[in-house]
Amino acid sequence: MAGMAGRLEPHLQALRRELPGPAVLSVLLALLVVAVTILIWRAVQGRRSSRRAVLLLGLCDAGKTLLFARLLTGKYRDTQTSITDSSAVYRVSSDKSTNVTLIDLPGHESLRLQFLERFKAAARAIVFVVDSVAFQREVKDVAEFLYQVLVDGTVLKNAPALLIACNKQDVTMAKSAKLIQQQLEKELNTLRVTRSAAPTSLDGSATGVPAQLGKKGKDFDFSQLPMKVEFVECSARGSKGEEGDADFEGLEKWLAKVA
Amino acid sequence: MLDFFTIFSKGGLVLWCFQGVRGPAATAPVNALIRSVLLQERGGNNSFTHEALTLKYKLDNQFELVFVVGFQKILTLTYVDKLIDDVHKEFRDKYRNEFQQKGALGLLNGTFDFKDDFMRLLRDAEESSKVRAPTVMKTFEQSLKSQKTVKCMIETRGEKPKEKVKTKKNKGSKKEGAEAVTASGKASVGEKQQPSPAGDREELTKDEILQKNREEFFRRHMKAGEKSSKSPKPEVQKEKGKKPRVWDLGNSNAKVLDYSNPATNGSAEACPAEEFDPDRALGDRNREPGRLYDLEYESEDEAEEEKVLQNPSKPSVKKGGLGGMFGMLKGLVGSKSLTREDMDPVLEKMKDHLIAKNVAAEIAVQLCESVAKKLEGKVMGTFTTVTSTVKQALQEALVQILQPQRRVDVLRDVMDAQRHRRPYVVTFCGVNGVGKSTNLAKISFWLIENGFSVLIAACDTFRAGAVEQLRTHTRRLNALHPPESHGGRTMVQLYEKGYGKDAAGIAMEAISYARNQGFDVVLVDTAGRMQDNAPLMTALAKLIAVNAPDLVLFVGEALVGNEAVDQLVKFNKALADHSMAQTPRLIDGIVLTKFDTIDDKVGAAISMTYITSKPIVFVGTGQTYCDLRSLNAKAVVAALMKA
Numbered sequence: 001m002a003g004m005a006g007r008l009e010p011h012l013q014a015l016r017r018e019l020p021g022p023a024v025l026s027v028l029l030a031l032l033v034v035a036v037t038i039l040i041w042r043a044v045q046g047r048r049s050s051r052r053a054v055l056l057l058g059l060c061d062a063g064k065t066l067l068f069a070r071l072l073t074g075k076y077r078d079t080q081t082s083i084t085d086s087s088a089v090y091r092v093s094s095d096k097s098t099n100v101t102l103i104d105l106p107g108h109e110s111l112r113l114q115f116l117e118r119f120k121a122a123a124r125a126i127v128f129v130v131d132s133v134a135f136q137r138e139v140k141d142v143a144e145f146l147y148q149v150l151v152d153g154t155v156l157k158n159a160p161a162l163l164i165a166c167n168k169q170d171v172t173m174a175k176s177a178k179l180i181q182q183q184l185e186k187e188l189n190t191l192r193v194t195r196s197a198a199p200t201s202l203d204g205s206a207t208g209v210p211a212q213l214g215k216k217g218k219d220f221d222f223s224q225l226p227m228k229v230e231f232v233e234c235s236a237r238g239s240k241g242e243e244g245d246a247d248f249e250g251l252e253k254w255l256a257k258v259a
Numbered sequence: 260m261l262d263f264f265t266i267f268s269k270g271g272l273v274l275w276c277f278q279g280v281r282g283p284a285a286t287a288p289v290n291a292l293i294r295s296v297l298l299q300e301r302g303g304n305n306s307f308t309h310e311a312l313t314l315k316y317k318l319d320n321q322f323e324l325v326f327v328v329g330f331q332k333i334l335t336l337t338y339v340d341k342l343i344d345d346v347h348k349e350f351r352d353k354y355r356n357e358f359q360q361k362g363a364l365g366l367l368n369g370t371f372d373f374k375d376d377f378m379r380l381l382r383d384a385e386e387s388s389k390v391r392a393p394t395v396m397k398t399f400e401q402s403l404k405s406q407k408t409v410k411c412m413i414e415t416r417g418e419k420p421k422e423k424v425k426t427k428k429n430k431g432s433k434k435e436g437a438e439a440v441t442a443s444g445k446a447s448v449g450e451k452q453q454p455s456p457a458g459d460r461e462e463l464t465k466d467e468i469l470q471k472n473r474e475e476f477f478r479r480h481m482k483a484g485e486k487s488s489k490s491p492k493p494e495v496q497k498e499k500g501k502k503p504r505v506w507d508l509g510n511s512n513a514k515v516l517d518y519s520n521p522a523t524n525g526s527a528e529a530c531p532a533e534e535f536d537p538d539r540a541l542g543d544r545n546r547e548p549g550r551l552y553d554l555e556y557e558s559e560d561e562a563e564e565e566k567v568l569q570n571p572s573k574p575s576v577k578k579g580g581l582g583g584m585f586g587m588l589k590g591l592v593g594s595k596s597l598t599r600e601d602m603d604p605v606l607e608k609m610k611d612h613l614i615a616k617n618v619a620a621e622i623a624v625q626l627c628e629s630v631a632k633k634l635e636g637k638v639m640g641t642f643t644t645v646t647s648t649v650k651q652a653l654q655e656a657l658v659q660i661l662q663p664q665r666r667v668d669v670l671r672d673v674m675d676a677q678r679h680r681r682p683y684v685v686t687f688c689g690v691n692g693v694g695k696s697t698n699l700a701k702i703s704f705w706l707i708e709n710g711f712s713v714l715i716a717a718c719d720t721f722r723a724g725a726v727e728q729l730r731t732h733t734r735r736l737n738a739l740h741p742p743e744s745h746g747g748r749t750m751v752q753l754y755e756k757g758y759g760k761d762a763a764g765i766a767m768e769a770i771s772y773a774r775n776q777g778f779d780v781v782l783v784d785t786a787g788r789m790q791d792n793a794p795l796m797t798a799l800a801k802l803i804a805v806n807a808p809d810l811v812l813f814v815g816e817a818l819v820g821n822e823a824v825d826q827l828v829k830f831n832k833a834l835a836d837h838s839m840a841q842t843p844r845l846i847d848g849i850v851l852t853k854f855d856t857i858d859d860k861v862g863a864a865i866s867m868t869y870i871t872s873k874p875i876v877f878v879g880t881g882q883t884y885c886d887l888r889s890l891n892a893k894a895v896v897a898a899l900m901k902a
Contacts (some may be wrong), residue, residue: 065271073367074602078273080286081293086270088367104270108294110659144666194670197709199877201891 053101053122054090054251054255057149059141060107063167066236067129068104070248071255072101076237082106090255098259100124112145120154125161125258127251130176132166132233135183143187147195150188150225159227161258165251170235177231181222189220230254261336262312262329264377265289266350268366269323273352275371277332282715288312290326300656300869312347317343318889319351320637321596322358326350338384418727434652437785596638597645602631605649618862622869630656639676654900660865661892667848672809673711673780682714682773684781684806686766687850688799689814690826691787694852694879696725698814699782700732702877704884707740707750711779716769717755718762718802719786726755729784739884752778762786770806783808790829800837803844812876813846815867816853823866831871846871851880851890859898864890 056064065079065086072088087103105115126149130142146164149155164184166177215224222229234248263285264277268689276285288309296307296316307314316327320382326344326347332334348374351358357369379413399405606627613623630652639648669685676683685702687695696719703713715733733753740750754769773781788795803811813830827846835843849867857863864875874891 043431069272069367075367077367078267078276078286079271080265080267080273081290082269082271083293083325084269086268086366106271109664110662113662114655114658140668140671141666144668180789190671190674191668194668194674197670198668199887199889201889201894 009115052124053087053103053119054125054127054258055116055119055123056102056104056127056129057112057116057145058107058167059131059138059145060109061134061235062107062129062131064104064107064129067127067165067167067234067248067251068102070236071252072103081108083108083111085119091117092256092259100255100259113148116149117151120152121158123158123160125163125255126155128164131168132162132176132180133168133171135175135180139183139187143184143191143192146184147188149192151167151195156226162225162227162229163251163254164229164231165248166231166233167236169233169247170237177233181231185220185222192220212227260329261339261381264326264328264346264900266324266326266346266371266373269325270366272366274366274369275373275377277374277377285327285329287312288329292316292327293325300626300660305632315339315343317347318632318635319347320602320635322351324350334469336388338388341387342380342384345384346377349376349380361765368506372411388401408891501632520834556680589693597633597634597648598634601645602634602649602674605646606631608833609649609653612902613862613865616862617820617857617860618899619757621821621824621865622866626656626865626869650900654896657865657896657899658892660868661875661890661895664872665874667874667876667889669810669876670709673706676809677711677779682770682778682781683810684770684783684808685810685812686783686785686803686806686808687812687814688785688803688830688846689787690789693787693814693816695814696728696732697882698738698850698852698877698879698887699784701879701887703732703751703782704736704739704782706780709737710745711746712748712777713751714769714773714776714778714781715751715753716766716781716783717753717768718765719784719787720756720758720760722764722767724751725759725784726757726785729753731754736884756902761807766802766806788801790826790833796829796833797837800833803834804838804840807844810876811844811847812850813848813867813871814850814852815863816863817851817857817863819863821866822871823863827867827870843862848873850877850879851875854878855880855886859901861895861898865899 056068058064059243065082066077068086068088069075069077069079071090082104083106085103087101089099090102091099093152103119105119106112128146128149133140135142164177164180166175166180168174218224232248232250232254234251236248238247261277263279265285266275267273267289278285291309292307292314295301305315305317307316311332312329313332314327314329318325318326328343328344330339347428350371353373353376354369354525355364357371362773365806610623610627613626613692614620618626624879630649633656634649636654637648639645642690673683687699689695699715703715706713715729717726717729730753733751736751737749742749754765754772755764756768762785769783770781783806785799786795788799790796811834813827814828819826832846833847838844849871851867854861868875878890880886880888
């Protein structure tokens with residue numbers, strides 16, 4: 001200890017000779033302040049960028065905006081095709097302390113990928129809303145969008161929990177969640193093959209071959225994905241029409257679990 | 260009078276709605292408006308027709324609201340624009356607090372009780388349109404006619420032509436004087452007086468001959484032709500020389516009809532030598548005889564023009580210097596909302612940039628208009644400049660346009676057709692020389708690689724060598740993928756019936772042949788045709804209407820500029836006109852060829868997708884079988900926006 005101090009002494013004396021006394025202290029103080037600021041800033045950044053968002057995705061007319069309104073206020077609202085995203089903080093009712101940010105993204109073909117790009121990094125969970133009535137007609141489009149979401153690099157890396165909400169169950173012709181699951185698995189199975197065989201993109205962009213979905217050789221199954229996938233039936237409009245409540249206890253429970 | 264009036268947020272929540280007289284639900288027409296206008300960047304003009312309704316809309320970009328009014332198409336209501344503006348202002352002022360609150364929750368929880376205000380505004384607007392009294396006719400005393408004197412209105416026939424002749428004569432004499440002056444200046448050149456021919460010219464008067472010769476002489480020697488001197492000549496001639504017409508052919512004398520100047524034609528010594536100026540004729544004395552010089556590159560002229568153009572723009576920059584600096588600071592720090600004047604110079608520059616990148620001119624204009632509409636009134640964030648905001652918005656708009664509006668997965672659809680045991684028919688159409696046959700071969704190679712068998716129908720029965728070209732491709736493809744490696748079946752076959760036959764008939768036979776033989780895909784190659792050629796367009800429309808292909812691909816080259824708009828519009832129109840069905844088959848997709856010949860002038864992609872709103876299915880980047888790509892929207896937009 002003394003030896004070290006002895007070795008340092010000449011250096012300190014040299015320093016003191018170089019600079020006037022108070023300047024050394026002020027320089028050290030300034031450096032300290034800067035270091036502390038950087039640490040605080042990093043901490044704040046870290047907290048802000050933690051993934052606290054639940055994204056509502058789906059095709060056009062699936063019922064995302066109505067679901068968004070119902071979850072937040074419980075009231076029925078008329079809706080039009082969304083052109084931009086809406087976000088609000090949602091308090092999970094059972095546990096008052098946690099809250100998540102619900103983000104409703106537009107489903108139109110020209111916009112969906114752009115908004116997904118913007119918000120995918122912040123996604124803690126994804127709710128994929130499916131129109132159960134029009135599903136038979138739209139199965140290929142639903143599967144394509146779902147495929148695009150699932151093979152995305154960021155989504156694969158973060159593996160947010162995925163809930164497929166089969167909406168519009170109040171209509172009698174609506175398909176059940178089981179049927180939808182089976183159909184989607186079959187469709188995604190075919191899509192794996194056709195998408196990887198598509199002509200390569202113009203640039204030869206970084207994703208030379210799109211990521212393989214599920215296991216090779218075996219038929220595609222939602223259990224093969226790195227994230228947890230659940231299917232739930234719900235109805236944003238509610239069986240009693242516009243005045244009554246929406247039927248989505250399954251959805252609320254899942255949100256509580258995920259938050 | 261109005262059918263409905265809705266106010267909704269851009270996020271999709273309807274804030275307030277007014278259902279008019281007997282209107283049906285407003286959602287369907289408004290959705291159609293959103294999908295076809297706002298999302299396809301056609302927001303230039305603010306009205307849109309959907310079935311029986313006309314919809315007018317206004318965007319509020321500050322609070323992200325949309326105001327839409329719908330009324331019957333047959334009515335022409337003049338107060339609608341003013342009504343929208345008034346409602347916009349009132350609504351915004353009344354509910355400013357809800358909007359400035361935390362975004363969506365404010366919209367969700369707020370109750371927008373706007374009915375009374377709206378009815379009041381509507382009543383005001385309707386009354387203001389009725390108030391204008393019918394215009395009263397002016398009485399005779401008020402008109403100008405009663406103030407003219409009687410004398411000046413009387414026209415006398417005889418006076419006018421004389422005045423005209425006098426003035427012409429004055430002009431003529433003045434011109435002669437001018438000529439005399441310049442003639443004396445040119446005395447050094449030599450004698451210029453042409454010998455006035457005495458003999459044959461009895462018909463023309465002497466001074467007319469003199470004048471005529473003088474004019475010829477000066478026309479040859481002076482660069483700036485005195486054209487005005489010619490105009491009095493015909494008039495003077497008409498007045499004076501009424502030549503007697505000699506109709507009897509027997510009496511026509513060759514000499515009478517010979518008006519040529521004997522001085523110049525014939526006798527060589529009478530031809531004045533000084534007319535031929537060797538310097539002027541040969542030009543540059545220093546040139547080597549017999550050598551062909553290159554085209555001179557005039558770079559200094561262009562540089563001068565640029566300097567001239569830049570100078571006027573500089574003073575305007577200097578003028579706005581001080582104000583601009585304060586404005587910039589204000590923009591950096593506070594919340595500044597964008598106005599049209601701020602955006603106009605930036606948009607002009609972006610428009611020129613897009614046109615330089617080969618986007619069709621009218622599309623660039625419409626795009627910039629739409630972006631301006633979207634950004635007007637928007638509040639910029641801190642530390643963002645107008646340029647960056649506009650560029651960002653334009654980039655988003657371009658990516659939006661290039662995103663396909665429907666699924667682009669040919670293999671998936673082929674699999675579907677395979678399951679139903681029918682062939683998947685693809686038709687290629689386009690103008691001459693864009694690469695239809697080449698890209699057809701590339702696409703058949705890709706399909707074979709994926710295990711589908713292809714039948715190529717040679718419906719180009721016009722161009723010499725078209726069938727042989729496809730036969731060569733078939734042979735090559737079969738050599739690359741022999742039947743042995745695919746379980747004994749030939750992967751590609753050509754169906755052709757020679758030249759000169761009807762293309763639609765060949766296509767139909769080819770499809771039924773494919774169905775019998777179990778081919779998976781039929782690729783129909785048609786002859787190239789100009790979009791203005793009506794009979795050929797009819798023939799193409801007939802081929803497509805009769806055979807009902809699964810996919811109609813328009814092949815366009817990436818080199819095309821403004822022509823792309825015309826080609827696509829006319830092709831679609833022809834297909835729509837000649838189809839008997841309710842929903843005619845239009846172009847389903849675009850193949851963009853010769854993409855390797857353009858470096859980053861990729862604007863043709865934008866023009867084509869904007870016009871048809873159909874996706875670009877394939878991109879051709881060369882002439883070998885592997886040069887087939889799919890479109891990457893982000894890469895194309897990056898290349899477009901790159902400086």
